[in-house]
Amino acid sequence: MILALESSCDETAAAVADGGRLLSSVVASQAELHAPYGGVVPEVASRRHLELCVPVVERALSEAGVSLDEIDAIAVTEGPGLIGALLVGLASAKALAYARRLPLIPVGHLHGHVASMYLEPDPLEPPFLLLLASGGHTVLAEVDDHGPDFHVIGRTLDDAAGEAFDKGARLLGLGYPGGAALERLAASGDPDAHPFPVSMVGRPGLDLSFSGLKTSLRTAVSAAPDLDAVRADLAAGYQRAIVASLVGRTMEAVAASGRDTLAVVGGVAANGVLRHELDHACSQRGIRLAVAPLAL
Amino acid sequence: MLTLSLDTATDVATACLTEDGAVLAESMSRGRSTAAQRLLADVHGLFGSARREPSELDAIVAGTGPGTFTGLRIGLASARALGFALAVPVYGVGTLDALLAGDGVDVACIDARRGEVFCRGSGIETCALTPEALAARLPEGALVTGDGAIRYRDRLPGARVPNDVSPLHVPWARHHATLRELWGAADPQYVRAPDADRVLTARAAS
Numbered sequence: 296m297i298l299a300l301e302s303s304c305d306e307t308a309a310a311v312a313d314g315g316r317l318l319s320s321v322v323a324s325q326a327e328l329h330a331p332y333g334g335v336v337p338e339v340a341s342r343r344h345l346e347l348c349v350p351v352v353e354r355a356l357s358e359a360g361v362s363l364d365e366i367d368a369i370a371v372t373e374g375p376g377l378i379g380a381l382l383v384g385l386a387s388a389k390a391l392a393y394a395r396r397l398p399l400i401p402v403g404h405l406h407g408h409v410a411s412m413y414l415e416p417d418p419l420e421p422p423f424l425l426l427l428a429s430g431g432h433t434v435l436a437e438v439d440d441h442g443p444d445f446h447v448i449g450r451t452l453d454d455a456a457g458e459a460f461d462k463g464a465r466l467l468g469l470g471y472p473g474g475a476a477l478e479r480l481a482a483s484g485d486p487d488a489h490p491f492p493v494s495m496v497g498r499p500g501l502d503l504s505f506s507g508l509k510t511s512l513r514t515a516v517s518a519a520p521d522l523d524a525v526r527a528d529l530a531a532g533y534q535r536a537i538v539a540s541l542v543g544r545t546m547e548a549v550a551a552s553g554r555d556t557l558a559v560v561g562g563v564a565a566n567g568v569l570r571h572e573l574d575h576a577c578s579q580r581g582i583r584l585a586v587a588p589l590a591l
Numbered sequence: 592m593l594t595l596s597l598d599t600a601t602d603v604a605t606a607c608l609t610e611d612g613a614v615l616a617e618s619m620s621r622g623r624s625t626a627a628q629r630l631l632a633d634v635h636g637l638f639g640s641a642r643r644e645p646s647e648l649d650a651i652v653a654g655t656g657p658g659t660f661t662g663l664r665i666g667l668a669s670a671r672a673l674g675f676a677l678a679v680p681v682y683g684v685g686t687l688d689a690l691l692a693g694d695g696v697d698v699a700c701i702d703a704r705r706g707e708v709f710c711r712g713s714g715i716e717t718c719a720l721t722p723e724a725l726a727a728r729l730p731e732g733a734l735v736t737g738d739g740a741i742r743y744r745d746r747l748p749g750a751r752v753p754n755d756v757s758p759l760h761v762p763w764a765r766h767h768a769t770l771r772e773l774w775g776a777a778d779p780q781y782v783r784a785p786d787a788d789r790v791l792t793a794r795a796a797s
């Protein structure tokens with residue numbers, strides 16, 4: 296039975312797992328705390344992690360119905376992430392392990408995302424191709440086993456996909472973080488009214504890029520004589536370009552890697568249009584699609 | 592009563608095991624941020640040399656700063672997690688108070704970076720000041736200690752600052768253990784708001 300901590304960005308999280316069975320997962324989000332700044336402020340995040348670490352651990356244990364006596368190891372995110380934020384979780388985990396004479400298992404942040412595929416009730420066994428798309432990362436990786444040595448074959452060169460959604464939402468005046476609000480608004484817009492360029496797809500390599508798209512949106516917003524009249528159309532076009540880029544690149548990666556299974560992890564997978572497009576692209580190609588539970 | 596005390600708010604990390612006021616073992620590690628990260632290794636050494644076990648602890652006391660934000664948090668996070676895991680209470684004592692507990696010290700002075708010091712003592716409540724502003728408030732001949740006093744000794748005329756290697760400049764964790772009347776919550780004293788807050792305030796004012 297493992298107690299795990301994560302504090303690499305703006306969420307303080309703890310979970311208890313027994314093999315592939317997740318007994319509890321407590322995530323204290325700081326999104327509201329950072330909203331006034333329009334982005335995650337490392338010092339603000341670190342301060343909050345210190346306040347939340349022990350309470351979140353306590354809650355994870357109580358929701359799992361286990362005591363610290365039953366824990367066999369402590370796992371913790373060692374990075375990458377905001378260094379000051381990581382150090383709070385690391386110090387807490389080290390102290391828990393030391394006090395209870397338990398082994399400490401440092402886990403790479405990306406490896407943690409990958410490992411969410413191994414959880415019950417529908418664990419996915421490697422090999423598979425992974426698309427990780429969240430506010431912090433956009434990564435395509437070949438995963439061959441449970442170990443930490445998965446092979447990253449593509450990644451964003453600038454903004455993460457989730458960041459592109461959030462920044463787009465801010466440009467459209469939808470607040471921060473506004474990825475979900477952008478999707479809601481896009482539902483009532485016409486994506487063809489204002490098409491945006493789909494970056495990278497068809498170009499050599501498997502990397503992605505979203506900053507040019509963001510610039511196009513900024514230009515379109517400032518050029519709009521009446522933003523209210525075109526806001527939904529812009530949201531729809533912008534969203535479609537992000538999704539097309541993600542799906543296009545992912546399908547190129549599937550082809551390049553020869554895998555027949557695609558695993559999708561990360562908050563951006565909550566986007567309905569992306570899910571739909573991935574579903575469509577995968578069934579066309581006979582690819583099995585597995586999406587991690589959205590809370591992970 | 593077996594007490595573990597520690598302070599990682601400055602570039603010198605200290606830890607101490609005390610039993611009923613008597614020091615059993617004490618450690619001190621230097622090095623910006625690395626010292627704080629070595630904390631548990633130091634604590635482990637203390638238990639080893641005192642031939643005691645973490646499970647025997649009755650209380651933990653951590654330095655609450657002010658000092659470097661990251662170092663301070665490493666100490667407090669460690670102390671809180673140790674306290675939770677061992678089911679013992681965790682208290683806090685100000686790092687400036689630990690310095691003030693040194694023999695004859697009038698004003699404690701910690702390097703706050705950006706040309707300022709965190710200081711306390713002789714009627715000065717904990718605050719961040721430039722060395723000149725502190726100097727203006729010091730009683731003549733005041734004994735001023737801490738890494739801020741070392742750094743700015745030339746800008747504190749009239750103050751007595753011990754030589755750089757004096758133990759009076761170190762917030763020894765033995766003081767945290769013995770200053771029982773000051774045991775309070777193990778909450779950080781940042782003194783300064785995050786930089787981003789100043790940007791927000793400035794934006795709101797303009």
Ligand SMILES: [Zn+2]
Pocket residue numbers: 404408429431432
């Ligand atoms: Zn992540």
